Amino acid sequence: MASKEYAGKMLELDADGNLVNLNEWNEEVAKALAVEEGIESLNDRHWAVINYMRKEFTEKGDAPSIRKLTKESGVDTKELYALFPKGPAKKAARIAGLPKPKGCI
Amino acid sequence: MKKLVILGAGTAGTMMLNKLHPILNKDEWQITIVDQHETHYYQPGFLFIPFGIYTCKDVVKPKRDFFPSGTNVIKSEIEKIEPNENRVLLKSGQILGYDYLIVATGAKIDPTETEGMKEDLWHKNIFDFYTIEGACALANFFKHWEGGKLVINISEMPIKCPVAPLEFAFLADWYFTERGIRNKVEIHFVTPLPGAFTKPRASSILGDFLNKKNIKLTSDFNIARVDNETKKIISWDEQEVEFDVLVTIPTNKGDECIARSGIGDELNFIPTDKETLIAEGYKNIFVIGDATNLPSSKAGSVAHFQADILLENFMDVIEGLEPKAKFDGHANCFIESGFGKGILIDFNYDTEPLPGKFPLPGVGPFSLLEETKMNHYGKIMFRWMYWNFLLKGVELPIEANMSMAGKRL
Structure with missing residues (x-):
């Protein structure tokens, strides 16, 4: 199991590079993870997605798929890809401190 | 009489029928299977049709050849399942009550999920090979094609038989080599995955095969739309890939009757316990094959392995026992x-x-x-x-x- 420093703390990462302990996550950690994903600063729309994902995960136990995200978060597919280029569901989940969504096999 | 209803007589449903029919006591059980189609397709064979290796007749047989005698077979579309009433409503108006239900309604492609896919060029320059119609239309097209840009694109995961698009690329390389025009055909494999396949080691080894066979790979490409005029596929982040012929693997979805029943996810796949194969929230409903939302491949071999597990668990559940057999995703x-x-x-x-x-x-x-x-x-x-x-x-x-x-x- 690898660990790496984010926002001044050594954090444990799983095989996909996602946080192992959800409760080690905070907004500063999110910003550091975002930089690693090529997103220099997080705006309100980024946070809308991140917060929606964390809420979904707490309630359902799995990070939502892109389809679910666009249906329920109020951010459409086009914008989602602009916010989190390449793989929005995977990237947003990682920045939100969640494991990779099960749908991403 | 106890009633077992099986929905869908494809690979998974037919297998379950044939496993359960000889075991369940005929004086105690009535088994009914429902399917709207009369023809059984050997779907793994569709891959070979565009290259003239198989023809249509190599992949079809009547479904009735595989039903044991004494089975109650109903040919009808399914309107919906009412899981709280333990009954199924058919399009024909018939109502089927059940004690136990096995859902094997499968998955199919839906090209209308992508803008511009099923428009002017559909089955002219854009083909699927996941339906008999698409595979046969593509066979006719390839016969007379003199070369150009062949693009193979997966719209989104999950898809049935996740290795089939790669096999298609390999077989295309072989087919155009045999025809002596391989140097005029550019084969381009465009996928939303980060590499050639879903799992890391296989992805790297299969990626090397693509390379060796001079097949270009573009990964992390999530298709947003097809431009029929300029013959391009365009991703959500505005990457463009030109084609002369597009072989698409469109979005795969579960049957619409699952959506009408309100028991599916965003893609009409049924949330299913990944080990016991029992539908989440319903103790007397089992789900098998492509109809499930399991993180296993959607493939006949998977349905086959699931069938053994489902059989064991079914026999336990009808005896009032806890289901013990666990599917491992094989x-x-x-x-x-x-x-x-x-x-x-x-x-x-x-x-x-x-x-x-x-x-x-x-x-x-x-x-x-x-x-x-x-x-x-x-x-x-x-x-x-x-x-x-x-x-x-x-x-x-x-x-x-x-x-x-x-x-x-």
């Missing part, structure tokens, strides 16, 4: 790699495809993640096994759960 796929050779992969939820040997009593061993003639024969032989053993529920010498024997870590 999949076993022969990958045609062209020029009379094939590659074999064997994996489950936790173990990705590994190199090594795959022992099979009486026939094997086959080589894993390696290109051999033996693996090609395995694939060709499988069609015969499918019609004669698998659909009829006959035991095959292969365990439902994956074995590590022969695999190299």
